[in-house]
Amino acid sequence: MNIYEIETAAARLAGRAPITPFLNSPFLDEIAGRPVWVKAECLQLTGSFKFRGAWAAVSMLPGDTRGVIAYSSGNHGQGVALAARLRGLPCAVVMPSDAPALKLVNTAALGAEVVTYDRLSEDRDALGARLAAERGLTLIRPFDEPLVIAGQGTCGLEIAVQAAERDIGRATVLTCCGGGGLTAGVALALEHRAPMMAVRPVEPAGFDDVARSLAAGERLSNARLTGSVCDAILTPAPGKLTFPIMQQLCGPGLAVSDEECLRAMALAFLRLKIVLEPGGAVALAAALFHGEALAPGPVIAIASGGNADPALFRTALERYADLPPTGR
């Protein structure tokens, strides 16, 4: 993969997807003890960066494509559903039945057929393969697909421009990392456009397959796939395509607790006025609460998604958005 693939993906996205904002707050800088910039991918179409990769892939399908299918905990599925709708293609999304309600509802509302399965008792891959074969659907992989990695990399092109506008040269770029599509794509883009930036993946504690794989020099798996609020980024193992890219360009990885994610969500609410879901808040959580593990200087945290269920968001506010007494 090279920068040209990311540039052509950016050309296909231009005018179709917004350039997401690059936010900051003096309050967050104070907590982190350094400048913190937030790339607000929650404001991308469908509420996460996933639309970038989905459109980058779906826009390249041949005219005789019969339809598309995706496996997803919900964000990739929404991205593919919208991309398919924009191409006028039927779309099926295979989702776990315990996915957040908002993601199930939105994927269907975007016109996709949502097929749920039980994560403990059903074989997702067999279910999807049968559907795809029966209907002649084209599978859009969530991360191990060059067009998807290139699409996610367009986020990195934007970061390079937005950082340069603010005279940010050397910086740590923290990504919310599941299978590594965003991390690999952004790292490829920044290698060429902002080579002084170091890309480091962030994962939920206990589900840090990428961090452990980078440390071990081989692809390792997570012991389990449930038990974190960060549903969006609980993937079994680094991708076959994304891992070598991350090995060459990224690391070391970081891990944050569920509590730190909820706290970061509350701070993004209070200070940035954006809505983050837990899996979209891990990078910001690392920026705010794990400064001891970061090189000095500015941090750019990619806030990868905002599809938070209202009940969970209320919990995050209730627990962590308490205001200090005002003396009135």
Added chain:
Amino acid sequence: MNIYEIETAAARLAGRAPITPFLNSPFLDEIAGRPVWVKAECLQLTGSFKFRGAWAAVSMLPGDTRGVIAYSSGNHGQGVALAARLRGLPCAVVMPSDAPALKLVNTAALGAEVVTYDRLSEDRDALGARLAAERGLTLIRPFDEPLVIAGQGTCGLEIAVQAAERDIGRATVLTCCGGGGLTAGVALALEHRAPMMAVRPVEPAGFDDVARSLAAGERLSNARLTGSVCDAILTPAPGKLTFPIMQQLCGPGLAVSDEECLRAMALAFLRLKIVLEPGGAVALAAALFHGEALAPGPVIAIASGGNADPALFRTALERYADLPPTGR
């Protein structure tokens, strides 16, 4: 006032304040039955458009200025506090003691001295005048000040560019309206840069002094100043400077209920991933729920602020962010 004053304010803000994003969602379009665009001023520095006018005014103060003072329910105060900090000037903000806690806390955290008063028993103007005289502070008015109106007008310059990029020509622009600084400034900017757009102020029902004044052709007051969740835009009457501008360029006004504001806050959370406060949600509420009163075609709603207290935001989500059943 002319467009040149707005352009020079924009030049002073360039590189200092972000260009706020112009967001949309197919879900909101469906509710409104028309394209709805949201100018997300909640993502401006200090969480509202008020920093624009504050910096436009404070940046022009002479070098021997001893300090500044502002009266504010909290958003203008935060804008002035940050502007003063950037100029290295002392700042006092006179706020009602029942202002939202987040606004009291943030104004102080931005380095201002917060002086609270009881809205029922104390005379705000006398309190402020005494402080200003004692310390030689310069008053930064919230809306009846040409530099402030020009600063708020920079939001209109951005809207003209962002709408043109999306081929939006004729449109209704809805503003969240208190004293009319934002409304007048945006209307002046659009008169020159997007003359096919109609600017209409939106207020809380029962506090629609601007709508009634525009209808009557003279400045009328609100009967009361408490009793709405929209604290940010409960002003006694249209401004002396802003009213003639609004008379010439805007109207008729619209009014929305508190419930509609909370519902719009929940939809902005679900669909746009942004945080709005009630007073910052009136324009979106009108776009979504008062389509019958609007000309056909696209609507641009300025979401003017996001400084919502967490407890109120939780209430909005609890009441209005219910998801339809997912069938699982």
